[in-house]
Amino acid sequence: MKLPAKIDYAYKAIIELAIRYKADTPIQLSVISEAQDIPEKFLIQLLLRLKSANITNSSRGMSGGYYLTRPPSQISLADVVRAIDDSIIEAPKEAKCPKVSDADKLISRIWGDIAKDTIKRLEEMTFDKLISKIGNHQLTYQI
DSSP: OOOOHHHHHHHHHHHHHHHTOOTTOOBOHHHHHHHHTOOHHHHHHHHHHHHHTTSEEEEOSTTOEEEESSOGGGOBHHHHHHHHHGGGGOOOOOOOOTTOOHHHHHHHHHHHHHHHHHHHHHHHOBHHHHHHHHHTTOOOOOO
16 A cells, blocks of 8 residues: 555654654654654645644744644554545445446445454554554564
C-alpha cells in the first residue's frame, strides 16, 4: 500500500513530537522539519490539520512551537489518517446500480473487510508503540 506524502509526513511529524514528548512542552517547527526532513511550508499545513483534530496544539513566542495534546499512548495511526485524509480508510460503498453482479457484491465485501482490518490495525498501533520500536531498533513490522 502506497501512502500519500501528506500522510507519510504527518506520521513523521507525530513521531518526532512523540519522541520529544513532555506534556505541553512545544517543539519548534524548524526542529521537527529538520529532524524528519519535511518541508516547513508543508509541515505547517499538516500541523494545522492535526491541530483541528485535537492531536497537536501550538504556542506562540520565542519558545513556542507544537506539542501533542495527549500522551503518545493515546494517539493512534488511525487518528492521524483521519485528521489528514480519512478517505484512505473509508470502507467502500456498495453500488446502488440496478445491474450489480454477484461478483461485484463479493469484491465489494472483500474490500470492505480489508478496510475494517486495516482500520483495526491502525487503531491498535499507537505512537508510544512506534517509538519503542525505534528505540529497540525493531524497524521491521510483520503482519
